[in-house]
Amino acid sequence: MDWRDTGILLSSRRHGENAMIIDVFTPERGRHAGIVRGGASRKIAPVLQPGAQLDLRWRARLEDHIGSYTVELQRSRAAIAMSDRVALAGLNAVVALLAFTLPEREPHLALYAHSQALLDLLDQPDLWPLAYMRWETALLDEMGYALNLATCAVTGSQDDLVFVSPNSGRAVSKAGAGEWIDRLLPLPAALKGEGDATDREVIDALGTTGYFLEHKLAAGQIGKPLPVARARFLEALDRRARTAG
Numbered sequence: 358m359d360w361r362d363t364g365i366l367l368s369s370r371r372h373g374e375n376a377m378i379i380d381v382f383t384p385e386r387g388r389h390a391g392i393v394r395g396g397a398s399r400k401i402a403p404v405l406q407p408g409a410q411l412d413l414r415w416r417a418r419l420e421d422h423i424g425s426y427t428v429e430l431q432r433s434r435a436a437i438a439m440s441d442r443v444a445l446a447g448l449n450a451v452v453a454l455l456a457f458t459l460p461e462r463e464p465h466l467a468l469y470a471h472s473q474a475l476l477d478l479l480d481q482p483d484l485w486p487l488a489y490m491r492w493e494t495a496l497l498d499e500m501g502y503a504l505n506l507a508t509c510a511v512t513g514s515q516d517d518l519v520f521v522s523p524n525s526g527r528a529v530s531k532a533g534a535g536e537w538i539d540r541l542l543p544l545p546a547a548l549k550g551e552g553d554a555t556d557r558e559v560i561d562a563l564g565t566t567g568y569f570l571e572h573k574l575a576a577g578q579i580g581k582p583l584p585v586a587r588a589r590f591l592e593a594l595d596r597r598a599r600t601a602g
Contacts, residue, residue: 358417358424362386363431365472366409367456371397377405379426380456381413384469388459391415391426404428406435407452408476437479444479446586446593447489451475453584454493458500458574468499486559486594490547493566502526502573504566506549509533519544521565523572542568556598563591 364381367388372378377396382388391413395401404411410432417424438445455472459465475492478485494504504526508515511533520529520541529541546552547562567587575583 358420358422359415360386361412361414364389364411364413365452365455365469365476366405366407366411367452368407369393369396369405377402378423379405379428381411381426382455382459382469382472383413383464384466385464387463387465388456388461389415390461391417391424393426393428396428401428404430404433406433408434408438408448408479410434410473410476434476434479441479441482443590443593443597444482444485446590447485448476448479449586450584450590451489451492453586454496454570457579457581457584458496465499468495471495486556487547487554489590490554490559490562490566493563493570494548497526497566497569497574500574500578502569504548504569506544511535518549521548523568526569556594556601560591560594560598567591 362383362385364383367380367382369377369379372392375395375397377393378390379393380388380390393401396405409430412429412431414427415424434448438448451472471492475488478488497503506528508528509518509530510522510525510527512530514530517531518528519531520534521544522529523542528544534541542565545558545561547554547558548565552558571583575581
């Protein structure tokens with residue numbers, strides 16, 4: 358078995374004395390692990406940083422074996438992320454969520470393209486939080502928990518959409534909320550693509566997407582809590598919002 362692809366490095370861990378096991382997200386083969394011989398060496402270890410774009414060649418005797426990788430760096434994102442606290446926390450959140458949610462060896466072409474485009478925006482800190490929020494909605498969509506925010510689930514109206522149903526992920530208008538108003542999630546303007554999308558508005562929107570990530574995807578489907586890297590990103594973004602405010 359032998360194939361070549363590009364991929365985003367999600368994680369790496371030591372294996373034996375001098376090897377590393379890496380987990381990468383590739384467009385054609387999804388999340389795929391393999392061993393990098395000599396990956397802990399001074400030459401290769403600096404390449405194996407989270408978020409790095411790698412040229413990959415994978416080989417194994419049988420398809421279901423873990424196999425081994427040879428890697429070449431296409432693009433490093435670590436240096437960009439290290440220069441900004443929010444960017445670094447965001448990068449860690451992205452790779453952690455991908456490693457957490459994606460099944461092994463199952464392609465997700467649209468999500469891969471969206472993830473690569475998001476990571477390529479790390480050097481634009483003003484744009485990145487909103488881009489990240491949109492990426493979380495794409496992740497929910499890919500995992501089967503798409504938000505439907507176009508019309509009210511109760512009345513069918515497109516007006517006054519201010520809530521989201523925690524059960525269906527559909528928008529609910531102020532008129533349609535009725536006696537269920539206390540059980541509904543907020544629908545911030547940023548989630549509807551409206552307004553300037555300040556850091557504070559993005560944080561509010563991530564509170565709603567976070568509900569579905571935590572209660573539907575993590576607890577309901579995977580059975581584990583969300584990676585702490587997401588909470589750390591929200592904390593970093595909140596600090597920036599408070600400083601700017």
